[in-house]
Amino acid sequence: MNIQVKKIKTIFSVLASPSRLEILRILAAKGSMSYSELKEQSGFRPKKESGKFAYHLKKLVQQSLITQNRSEKRYMLSPLGRLVLSLSKQIEEQSVIESGRLYVRESSQRMEEFDPAKIIQSLVKEANMSLDAAQKIADEAESRIYRFQLTYLTAPLIREMVNSILLEEGKEQYWRKLTRVGMPVYDINQLLEFTGRSEMGQEELIFSISRHLFSEYLMHSSLPSDLIDAHLNGDVHLPSTDQWLLKPDVIELDLNTVDELMYISGSKTNPLTNKNGRLGLISVVNTLSREAAREIYLRGANNFLKDDDPETTFRLLSLSMPSYHDTPVLTLELESADKVLIEAYNNYCYSIKEPKIFLAFPSNVKLNAPKWGGGYLMTDGSATISGARFDSKKYINIIMNSISINAPRLAYDSHNDRMYFMARALMLMEIVDSAVNLRLKTIASNINNGLLPTLNSALKKHPADFMRALVNVVGLREASAVFTEGSDNTVSIKEQIIGGLQARIRDKMNDAAYISYIKDDGNTRLAQLDQQKLGKGRVSISKYSEGYTLDGVDGSLVKEVQTLSGLLEGGLSVELVSNKQSEERGWDRLDGINGYVLLNKMVKCAVCGWVNPPDAKTCRHCNIEIKASTSR
Numbered sequence: 349m350n351i352q353v354k355k356i357k358t359i360f361s362v363l364a365s366p367s368r369l370e371i372l373r374i375l376a377a378k379g380s381m382s383y384s385e386l387k388e389q390s391g392f393r394p395k396k397e398s399g400k401f402a403y404h405l406k407k408l409v410q411q412s413l414i415t416q417n418r419s420e421k422r423y424m425l426s427p428l429g430r431l432v433l434s435l436s437k438q439i440e441e442q443s444v445i446e447s448g449r450l451y452v453r454e455s456s457q458r459m460e461e462f463d464p465a466k467i468i469q470s471l472v473k474e475a476n477m478s479l480d481a482a483q484k485i486a487d488e489a490e491s492r493i494y495r496f497q498l499t500y501l502t503a504p505l506i507r508e509m510v511n512s513i514l515l516e517e518g519k520e521q522y523w524r525k526l527t528r529v530g531m532p533v534y535d536i537n538q539l540l541e542f543t544g545r546s547e548m549g550q551e552e553l554i555f556s557i558s559r560h561l562f563s564e565y566l567m568h569s570s571l572p573s574d575l576i577d578a579h580l581n582g583d584v585h586l587p588s589t590d591q592w593l594l595k596p597d598v599i600e601l602d603l604n605t606v607d608e609l610m611y612i613s614g615s616k617t618n619p620l621t622n623k624n625g626r627l628g629l630i631s632v633v634n635t636l637s638r639e640a641a642r643e644i645y646l647r648g649a650n651n652f653l654k655d656d657d658p659e660t661t662f663r664l665l666s667l668s669m670p671s672y673h674d675t676p677v678l679t680l681e682l683e684s685a686d687k688v689l690i691e692a693y694n695n696y697c698y699s700i701k702e703p704k705i706f707l708a709f710p711s712n713v714k715l716n717a718p719k720w721g722g723g724y725l726m727t728d729g730s731a732t733i734s735g736a737r738f739d740s741k742k743y744i745n746i747i748m749n750s751i752s753i754n755a756p757r758l759a760y761d762s763h764n765d766r767m768y769f770m771a772r773a774l775m776l777m778e779i780v781d782s783a784v785n786l787r788l789k790t791i792a793s794n795i796n797n798g799l800l801p802t803l804n805s806a807l808k809k810h811p812a813d814f815m816r817a818l819v820n821v822v823g824l825r826e827a828s829a830v831f832t833e834g835s836d837n838t839v840s841i842k843e844q845i846i847g848g849l850q851a852r853i854r855d856k857m858n859d860a861a862y863i864s865y866i867k868d869d870g871n872t873r874l875a876q877l878d879q880q881k882l883g884k885g886r887v888s889i890s891k892y893s894e895g896y897t898l899d900g901v902d903g904s905l906v907k908e909v910q911t912l913s914g915l916l917e918g919g920l921s922v923e924l925v926s927n928k929q930s931e932e933r934g935w936d937r938l939d940g941i942n943g944y945v946l947l948n949k950m951v952k953c954a955v956c957g958w959v960n961p962p963d964a965k966t967c968r969h970c971n972i973e974i975k976a977s978t979s980r
Contacts, residue, residue: 359411359432368404372413372425372433380417380424452501462501464490467510475522488513504528529564531557555672559590566592571786578779582877585752585822585870586783591641593790595800596815598736598747599640601632604648605743626652626661633678634668635802640676645708645732647740649680658689662696666704679725679733681708685715701958701969706733706945715946724946731943735866735895735921736818744806744814748791750861751783752820752870755827755845756892757878764831770848777856784817784861791815817861818918819853821846822870823892839908846915864918867894895921898944910940923947 367390374389375381381389383405388394392401405423408414413429416422425433452462464486471482489510493501507528514523539556566589567576578584586592629652636644653661669675682689690707697703708725709715715724725733730740738745753776762769795803795811807814821827828841850863871892878887896909913920922944950959951974958969966973 359413365404365407367400368408369433369436371404371408372429375414375423375425376430376433380420380422382422386423452503452506462493467506470507471510471522471526475525477522481519485510485513485517524568527568529561529568531560535560551670552672555670555674559674562591562594563589566590569593572779572782575779575782575786578776582874582881583754583757583776584779584783585754585868585874587749587752587820587868587870588641592787594794595639595641596746596748596791597640597642598645598732598734598738598745599636599643599803600645600647600732600738600745600747601636601806602647602743603629603632603652626664628652629661630664630668633665637669637676637678639800639802643677643679643732643734643736645679645681645738647681647729650683653680653682653689657692659692659695662693662705663699666696666700669704675704677704677706677733679706679708681725681727681729683710685709685713690715698961698968701956702952703959708733708943711939711941711943725943726946727943731919733945734919735943736816736864736919737862737917737942738816742814744803746791746803746811746815747818748787748815749818749820749864749866749868750787751780752822752868752874753780753849754823754870754874754878754892755821756823756830756887757874759827759830760878760882760886762830766831766844769831769845770852773849774852777852780819780853780861781856784819784857788812788815788817788860818864818866819849819861820864820866820868820870820918821849822868822874822894824865825893826889839911842908842912843915846912850915850917862918863916864920865895865912865916866919866921895923897923897925899925906941909944913940913942916942921945 371386371390374386378389386405387398387401390401392398405414408429409416409423412426413432414423415426417424452460467486467489468479468482471477471485472479477485489506492509492513493506507526511523511527514520514526536557539553566586567580575584575586579586588597629646629649632646633644665678669678693705693707696705703723706723706725708727711726711728713726715726723733725731730737732738732747736747736749738747753773758769758772758776762772791800792811792815794800795807798804803811824842824845827845831841846863846865853861853863871894872890875887875890875892879890896905898905898909909920909922913922920942922941924944924946951962951964952959953967953970953972953974955972956967956970958967960968960974964974
């Protein structure tokens with residue numbers, strides 16, 4: 349017992365010295381340090397105070413508050429030292445609390461005395477509020493803080509209180525600029541548990557949190573209030589809100605234009621002129637996959653897949669992309685359907701959880717029905733796997749689905765009057781125009797400012813010359829059905845809707861944007877919002893149409909797709925699902941369609957998420973019987 353008392357007395361004697369406490373704090377923050385590094389960081393003068401530093405350090409080592417690695421000649425904080433340092437912080441906090449003054453726990457992990465002037469500074473700097481108005485808000489916040497008799501404050505708590513006052517006084521425009529974006533602790537804990545169970549890894553967790561933050565940031569950023577309201581109400585949809593202000597949806601690149609691709613990977617030589625074409629291709633995919641939200645489309649990929657082991661190339665390309673679930677897909681455009689390459693591709697698809705690579709071929713190529721694989725794009729050379737069109741004369745195209753129009757909502761609100769439908773569409777053009785121009789301007793700025801370094805290197809100057817904005821139509825099929833009252837003859841109505849919207853956008857935006865009918869993430873959200881507004885009796889489906897899926901090749905439907913493909917300047921998403929009917933029709937006979945994706949039906953295991961061949965009885969990964977699975 350005497351030994352313990354003596355030990356405690358010694359520890360408190362050590363803590364009595366500010367110099368020794370500072371040494372402990374520095375080691376806690378920096379980790380292990382050499383003798384000279386620790387002395388310099390602790391503020392002891394090199395010659396005059398060397399003995400003084402040695403004395404304090406010896407005391408800390410003798411009391412086992414600091415340990416020494418003699419072989420590396422470095423010092424670090426011991427577990428006992430961390431405990432003592434924590435105790436000193438608690439004593440310090442309690443003492444300032446009992447002093448009767450209010451202190452704030454800052455996000456920078458320090459305590460400072462409460463100063464109302466900082467509220468004024470924040471309102472003026474962050475929210476651009478006048479000094480007089482900021483003074484009144486700060487006075488009210490200070491009054492409430494003292495009225496509540498809080499023992500201590502935090503910076504987020506003060507900000508919440510100020511934001512509450514702003515909302516009470518109808519100053520929402522300042523609240524938007526001052527509010528925090530973030531996630532509740534509970535939600536992060538739930539994500540941690542889910543990520544662990546799903547074996548997705550930390551990159552998936554970080555991506556999930558960041559996409560939540562940036563989605564919230566978009567809603568509180570400097571978007572026009574009418575655009576935000578239209579999105580939240582369901583008149584329009586801003587696709588991929590987590591990446592809308594950060595990166596484009598599709599990056600299309602011609603690998604044959606070697607001269608323009610200098611420095612694309614950040615090196616002094618073009619990676620595509622390397623003797624090993626595989627490494628050059630992987631380098632380009634690795635860099636671009638961080639700067640596209642939905643797809644990377646590469647023309648002229650044949651030369652970089654001519655090796656003895658194309659299956660390994662596909663694997664390495666897949667590994668070079670981010671590991672989180674919602675990565676962009678990679679589409680490789682090839683000139684011909686080499687049997688060895690197709691077999692290698694199918695083997696790659698069979699070996700991974702979910703294929704992220706697609707192959708594109710000219711529509712005149714005869715592609716035999718594959719046994720099983722990810723997907724093939726049959727195209728005339730100017731459509732990506734998502735259906736988006738690009739300008740084949742340019743060596744790079746940056747494609748952005750800037751905004752989606754809720755066509756069924758327009759139709760429902762038009763009371764079966766087509767003229768009124770177009771009038772309402774015209775009223776939306778101001779909102780559409782602001783969304784298109786804002787995204788074009790923001791992405792161009794991100795490229796020029798180095799937030800998208802690969803595109804910055806590839807484009808050098810004037811990125812706007814290579815950018816293409818899409819205005820997507822969601823629910824075109826459902827909108828046309830409103831006017832025809834369920835009739836099968838809806839093609840002409842769809843033509844009128846597309847033509848009318850396209851004419852208004854062209855008049856408003858001078859060919860800066862193009863109408864498309866492709867997949868985005870808004871079809872479910874918009875349909876559910878319409879169900880809430882109009883009732884399930886009127887809107888019976890929970891997901892609006894996006895492009896076309898041809899399950900077999902129906903003659904009338906193919907004709908409709910051919911007609912609309914010629915009209916939609918922005919692109920049309922078309923998927924042809926492999927089955928006996930489509931095999932009999934042939935893969936290469938869908939003439940007049942800009943591009944269509946040939947998909948084999950794949951069943952996804954409900955337990956582990958791996959995709960399987962359509963005739964699979966048990967999952968190839970977890971070997972569990974496939975029952976409650978989903979098909980694509």
